[in-house]
Amino acid sequence: MAETSTTTTDTRLASAYDAVRALTETLASPLSAEDQTVQSMPDVSPTKWHRAHTTWFFETFVLEPHRPGYDVFDPGYGFLFNSYYEGVGPRHARAERGLVSRPGVAEVARYRQAVDGAMAALLAEPLDPAVAALVELGLHHEQQHQELLLMDAKHVLSRNPLHPAYVDWPVSPPGEVPPLRWLEHGGGVVAIGHDGDGFCFDNEQPRHEVLLTPFAIGERLVTCGEWRAFIDDGGYRRPELWLSEGWATVVQQNWEAPLYWERSDGEWHVFTLAGIRPVDPAEPVCHVSYLEADAYARWAGARLPTEQEWEAMAMAMATAPAATLGAVVGGAGGFLDPARPHPRPLGAVSPGAGRPGGAPASLLGEVWQWTSSSYAPYPGFGPAPGAVGEYNGKFMVNQYVLRGGSCATPPGHARTTYRNFFPASARWAFSGLRLARSA
Amino acid sequence: MAETSTTTTDTRLASAYDAVRALTETLASPLSAEDQTVQSMPDVSPTKWHRAHTTWFFETFVLEPHRPGYDVFDPGYGFLFNSYYEGVGPRHARAERGLVSRPGVAEVARYRQAVDGAMAALLAEPLDPAVAALVELGLHHEQQHQELLLMDAKHVLSRNPLHPAYVDWPVSPPGEVPPLRWLEHGGGVVAIGHDGDGFCFDNEQPRHEVLLTPFAIGERLVTCGEWRAFIDDGGYRRPELWLSEGWATVVQQNWEAPLYWERSDGEWHVFTLAGIRPVDPAEPVCHVSYLEADAYARWAGARLPTEQEWEAMAMAMATAPAATLGAVVGGAGGFLDPARPHPRPLGAVSPGAGRPGGAPASLLGEVWQWTSSSYAPYPGFGPAPGAVGEYNGKFMVNQYVLRGGSCATPPGHARTTYRNFFPASARWAFSGLRLARSA
Amino acid sequence: MAETSTTTTDTRLASAYDAVRALTETLASPLSAEDQTVQSMPDVSPTKWHRAHTTWFFETFVLEPHRPGYDVFDPGYGFLFNSYYEGVGPRHARAERGLVSRPGVAEVARYRQAVDGAMAALLAEPLDPAVAALVELGLHHEQQHQELLLMDAKHVLSRNPLHPAYVDWPVSPPGEVPPLRWLEHGGGVVAIGHDGDGFCFDNEQPRHEVLLTPFAIGERLVTCGEWRAFIDDGGYRRPELWLSEGWATVVQQNWEAPLYWERSDGEWHVFTLAGIRPVDPAEPVCHVSYLEADAYARWAGARLPTEQEWEAMAMAMATAPAATLGAVVGGAGGFLDPARPHPRPLGAVSPGAGRPGGAPASLLGEVWQWTSSSYAPYPGFGPAPGAVGEYNGKFMVNQYVLRGGSCATPPGHARTTYRNFFPASARWAFSGLRLARSA
Amino acid sequence: MAETSTTTTDTRLASAYDAVRALTETLASPLSAEDQTVQSMPDVSPTKWHRAHTTWFFETFVLEPHRPGYDVFDPGYGFLFNSYYEGVGPRHARAERGLVSRPGVAEVARYRQAVDGAMAALLAEPLDPAVAALVELGLHHEQQHQELLLMDAKHVLSRNPLHPAYVDWPVSPPGEVPPLRWLEHGGGVVAIGHDGDGFCFDNEQPRHEVLLTPFAIGERLVTCGEWRAFIDDGGYRRPELWLSEGWATVVQQNWEAPLYWERSDGEWHVFTLAGIRPVDPAEPVCHVSYLEADAYARWAGARLPTEQEWEAMAMAMATAPAATLGAVVGGAGGFLDPARPHPRPLGAVSPGAGRPGGAPASLLGEVWQWTSSSYAPYPGFGPAPGAVGEYNGKFMVNQYVLRGGSCATPPGHARTTYRNFFPASARWAFSGLRLARSA
Helix, strand or coil: CCCCCHHHHHHHHHHHHHHHHHHHHHHHCCCCCCHHHCCCCCCCCCHHHHHHHHHHHHHHHHHHHHCCCCCCCCCCHHHHHCCCCHHHCCCCCHHHHHHCCCCCHHHHHHHHHHHHHHHHHHHCCCCCHHHHHHHHHHHHHHHHHHHHHHHHHHHHHHCCCCCCCCCCCCCCCCCCCCCCCEEEECCEEEEECCCCCCCCCHHHCCCEEEEECCEEEECCCCEHHHHHHHHHCCCCCCHHHCCHHHHHHHHHHCCCCCCCEEEECCEEEEEECCEEEECCCCCECCCCCHHHHHHHHHHCCCECCCHHHHHHHHHHCCCCCCCCCCCCCCCHHHCCCCCCCCCCCCCCCCHHHCCECECCCCCCCCCEEEEEEECCCCCCCCCCCCHHHHCCHHHCCCCEEEECCCCCCCCCCCCCCCCEEECCCCCCCCEECCCEEEC | CCCCCHHHHHHHHHHHHHHHHHHHHHHHCCCCCCHHHCCCCCCCCCHHHHHHHHHHHHHHHHHHHHCCCCCCCCCCHHHHHCCCCHHHCCCCCHHHHHHCCCCCHHHHHHHHHHHHHHHHHHHCCCCCHHHHHHHHHHHHHHHHHHHHHHHHHHHHHHCCCCCCCCCCCCCCCCCCCCCCCEEEECCEEEEECCCCCCCCCHHHCCCEEEEECCEEEECCCCEHHHHHHHHHCCCCCCHHHCCHHHHHHHHHHCCCCCCCEEEECCEEEEEECCEEEECCCCCECCCCCHHHHHHHHHHCCCECCCHHHHHHHHHHCCCCCCCCCCCCCCCHHHCCCCCCCCCCCCCCCCHHHCCECECCCCCCCCCEEEEEEECCCCCCCCCCCCHHHHCCHHHCCCCEEEECCCCCCCCCCCCCCCCEEECCCCCCCCEECCCEEEC | CCCCCHHHHHHHHHHHHHHHHHHHHHHHCCCCCCHHHCCCCCCCCCHHHHHHHHHHHHHHHHHHHHCCCCCCCCCCHHHHHCCCCHHHCCCCCHHHHHHCCCCCHHHHHHHHHHHHHHHHHHHCCCCCHHHHHHHHHHHHHHHHHHHHHHHHHHHHHHCCCCCCCCCCCCCCCCCCCCCCCEEEECCEEEEECCCCCCCCCHHHCCCEEEEECCEEEECCCCEHHHHHHHHHCCCCCCHHHCCHHHHHHHHHHCCCCCCCEEEECCEEEEEECCEEEECCCCCECCCCCHHHHHHHHHHCCCECCCHHHHHHHHHHCCCCCCCCCCCCCCCHHHCCCCCCCCCCCCCCCCHHHCCECECCCCCCCCCEEEEEEECCCCCCCCCCCCHHHHCCHHHCCCCEEEECCCCCCCCCCCCCCCCEEECCCCCCCCEECCCEEEC | CCCCCHHHHHHHHHHHHHHHHHHHHHHHCCCCCCHHHCCCCCCCCCHHHHHHHHHHHHHHHHHHHHCCCCCCCCCCHHHHHCCCCHHHCCCCCHHHHHHCCCCCHHHHHHHHHHHHHHHHHHHCCCCCHHHHHHHHHHHHHHHHHHHHHHHHHHHHHHCCCCCCCCCCCCCCCCCCCCCCCEEEECCEEEEECCCCCCCCCHHHCCCEEEEECCEEEECCCCEHHHHHHHHHCCCCCCHHHCCHHHHHHHHHHCCCCCCCEEEECCEEEEEECCEEEECCCCCECCCCCHHHHHHHHHHCCCECCCHHHHHHHHHHCCCCCCCCCCCCCCCHHHCCCCCCCCCCCCCCCCHHHCCECECCCCCCCCCEEEEEEECCCCCCCCCCCCHHHHCCHHHCCCCEEEECCCCCCCCCCCCCCCCEEECCCCCCCCEECCCEEEC
8 A cells, every 4th residue: 555644644534534434333323233233144244243343453453553552442352353364363253243242233332432532542643654554544444344334234134024224215217228339449558557646455556567459348337127138038047148157056046137136026126225126227237246247248249348458448538536535425426325325327317427328437336347357466466564464465366356336335435446356156245247348 | 721711811811911921021131132133043043033923922823813903013024923833824934033133122122012902902801711722822832932032042142252141140159969869660550741730732631641660760950060070981982872863963063061061271161141150060960962961871870761750750749839820930949030040059959948958849940851752742642723733743753852841941831741842962952851760 | 682592503593694695695686886886875875885894794793703713804894894883993984985986896795705604614613602693683684784785776776867777577467455444452551572582683672561542553554546645635735734844854855755756747657676667556655754654644634653553563463474584585475575676566466365455464564664653762771782782772862663674674584573763854765654543 | 179171180080089089998997897986076077977978079069960870879878978068958967977877887888889980980981170170179078088087086096995096106216306496587478379270279269469577487396395394384274375265275174285195104195096105205296276386385485377477488498299189108298107197206207308307398297287367268269159169168267277287188188378277276186386476
């Protein structure tokens, strides 16, 4: 991560700290103590765990080593709220987070307040740049967990036969999806990766050159209407459209549609954070796995872009937003609006807003977009020393890269060089796709 | 179940209803919303599920059919809170009860109040004896769930690495365990089963005669101190002491001691509802499976009693308490004291109380006692018609009978003819043992 | 087991040894080296394993301790061919028997010959009665494995999509099944268990008295035609007919009919050791589990007999055959005919033979009959000392008793006191049922 | 695949056909009927299945469509011996191949002879180039199965507690492993993939350019001696050396060394196709997973090469052998010698042979070498039409590329552009590694 100088950072950091921490609490607030306790599958963590773990991160990596005299809030929390940092010590089994009823939400709130108090004191004083960098990392880390919190809460509520809502929002007016147009790229040698200006995760570096052959990328995301056509054309019944592992998964898991879709009364409905809604054909399709995205692309006579193609095209477009911690909440540009954490229908936004209808402002937003790239280190990549070096590098096997951020990504968190990743069969992220083809 | 006449029942029933329903809430009260949500294994149900399910029982079997104009509280609850009654309709998967965060504890409390209100109205009027019998069944059913609630809450809290307590109680003074004496029985033809006076479950009937050969039963329960000697003598390492399935389970599950025991700093400790405590050698051993009880008995040169032997001996002792719904809470006679739901050490009770030290008052109390009897219908058994007929009979395979009631059994619930049952490998019940031998 | 005197035993034993050992080879002979290697599920053992294990039994329990100077054939075989005798040392995992390709069938044949040679020498000399008893036990043990060999080979061949036959036999002419008549028994005190005359397993002793209430037992077995009616009446779709564990198994395993039945072209067919055949309605139903037998009986308005009822009735009938080791092969009385190891249709045998059509000669033969009795020790039961004491007693949990012997049981092996046992969900034995009811 | 002209192909093809088919039988010949039947894990196929499946390939893709009047040998074989071609119809479950005892080895031999006869007739006549290409594909396919046959047979024999040998060979004299030297590459734009001259699989095309930064590759393979040092340094006990999924696998599978290694009497031994042997420190390490190779490289301060780096370096070396079907058997160049299918120790071969000691002749041979590249399509890749198009492309997810061929790869089969692939946790291939580093 990029270093920051002492004097200018403090105020910005303190204010960013407040904004990020507050957003976590805002996102948790519609969830009851019971909601915040449940773990619906091993990949999911309870809401209160997310709230405590992000707090533990600041306590462990910032306060303990850099705040002399700091007393840990509870010595047992290190075991409970360490996610995966082997360098920090033993930890509770991930799949058993939902078995831990105590500390409860009230105690977790006290934990957050205590750490916030100590952090406020620390941020009020001049900071060593290395410590400031750890704080900044902790805030980006917490933003990642904000999205996970929503993904996980959605999965938890979806397993309830009563289909409860997290929040409510009005049904969108019917959108009009423009026909798919293609953005062309001439290929050649392009530089990929973060250039060191502003924050980035270690996996976005080093910036390096790659050689691309000419390609094109779809101007807009694949929609639910298009996905319905895929289903109607036997998409989930034709093995020739699928990777071998994809077809095996379809058969074994009885996949017939994206996660959260269900057919009732002859129509497709989808479980959203507002409860069950009819599928809106103008919405970007969401909650599909890499395996499904790959099959869809094959059916459509196209393919998924590589992450290098995606980034090269994104850079070629002028308006990609810069990362800004604690950016205004409200979902501008296809990112998180806590009052409506759901992909917006294409064509429903006024053309003047620079979104569908006119030329696309950027490739970012609404849903994470699967690329065909396996998650691998960039040439020359080396993780940071110490336990924070476990942040990214050790996951670089059997995962596929997604790009672009989603309607559950806090504004200011994603950027064109940002590399998200999930296993090929994962569906509970806000994941969709954009097509590509070779020129 | 035995019928009751209309006029005398009502007041008693109404008052029993209030007492039983109140005890459930008392037992749940130390548990937070989060505690009440967790399901730590498929056999365990969340506390709030128990509170709702017992309410659903009254709503479904009493109010709906017998209270004209009654409106169900929530139409979705039938699916969520039906435990196993196939005759009533489809139901939520048992292993997924811990995935349901809503309704939460506040809503469940409203559900209980609504049903209690309707029940109070029903109980204030003259009752058809068949309806009164259903109410009585519902109360005994709720008492069973009171014990399950404690068993399950104990298991949930035990999976928390912080070992939280449900309640606290003072450590008992050291007890003095008398040497084991044997109660002799001459065998012969004895009548087994409930004679129809007062409530019983259908599985306690019909009363019938069996032929017993002479036998003896231990005057007192097997203690933790004796169990420690079994462990020290290689009890969990010697296959010749075990049934084949027992030994396979020992190896596969790494059993080294009863459930909840763990060795730390060279001493055996045990997780209790008051947290971690040193093992008290004078306490009856608890949370052992049938497989372990059988191995222990073999090691001790004895065997487990059959349920017929146990009942014959219990009947031969004068002081067995009669079942009394809503009996005084306080743990007299080795039954539930909500302030100390744990087996009491032998010898710690004053001899005058008719418990160890003098002649035993009865075989009942402290821990359920495994018998060597597979759970099977008595000759001529037939389940009740309708869905309540599913109550007992359909579980009569691959289960073993336990007798006597425990420190988690509400006072007045158990009786000498009472047949509890669990699979041979189950350990989360308050289950111990009493030895027997052939004369 | 009963002891035998030295002088009269030897010749009979040597000749019985030859007959029993020869039958094993006869039964294996239609099976290729490949057939004899496969293990189709953990419960199944490869044919060549049965051939070697029964040989190891004689080598380990007779030759090694009682034949001075005997050299074991191969020191590695003890590990491979010990089935479950903990007292003899460590052993190969049961579920991995099908992974062991060597020794192959030729080597196993040499092993058998070597042990047979040493046994012949031993049997040619005067024998200590205790050794003779071990030989006799070994022969009855090998007879049990003869039936297992057929059960297992049938399961192996059934998993082959080409449905190969073990042997071929002509289709039976249509039988005429008589209506079900009931054999009445007045109950009272009856003696159960083996009386010590002739061989028996330890689990058949001690003989003891039980008190029975009056009952009736079906004069004939339940047939495939009756079972088809059960299926047609929704037998596998109505939870109210099933034990709870039974219904769970039906749902989980998709049971729709007995094992080996499959519907093709609208008709029920069944895989037999002669390949696929149409279901013959006059045949006794076979390959049903306890759970299915119990459900059928409930559907038929009856129940299964207890093992005490079964034995009491069997003793009340005059013609029960005595156990005779090495009895004439040929299937007389419903036992094994190697040329047709399959239940014979009722009514197809001439009435003069004392089988269906006239009064039944006995309750034995054709299919093992599930009883409602859990497999438990008789009062006063104690296993034999040493490793052979592991023969029976350690399996006395979670198993149900079957009585009567089957078309895969060697003639002379079964008797009225004989107790077979399998888990309630097992279906690969030649298991059927006979109804009972209380008088 | 590249097309071939009609007239010149036939003789070469017929002779190659004979040579390849004969080698399969040679490889199977030390295996008994029992050996050839066992499937020791789902990834493994029985030897007789390999022999039949490769035959089915010719029958299905060559004889049936291109030999008018050809009658299939057995209509049931299509179901049994189709491996994964969805386009050809339904097929037997892969994990159940070990349940099929029939057809046995004799019948499979007849099947091979019948197809070989029909193929000989076909190859004796002028061939359409498209058919010739299918025959050539079938031969390369059968060569792949020759290596699988050895991998699988080794795994089967390894599960036998008696550790039987496939063949025997003398222990190698001690080798002297030279210190690791590095081969440097200056990077830049290089062309990757097959250029269309001679046979290749579809996944080696299209040839395309990539941009590489300067790098170095180890001149020799990592040895068992080096791996022992890794073990001794806590390699399998230090999570910081491992990818997250790697460490989880180490813990879950109790990995402590490569597959087939076991410590006895304080020394490491290894199961080989000649039985148990002491680990030879001069041998290339074999049977390690990608996860282990990655951890080792991290421990060694290096990394794995990408497949592009590997191929660029291999091309930069002059002596890479051309693929020649049916090349002389004998293991020249580190490939299969049926009399010794095992990696040869480094330094044991005379320097004049162009192998270790002097400059390396090539990167190929002895063990497949894990690269850090996920198996993905080359830019512009499109599978062949029809069922043979399922050959490679549909496996391009969650697999990692290995390069170089092994001591179990038939001579003439591998080449510098050849892409083998296995899941990251697979260990039963003859897989090792060569280190790389960035310049």
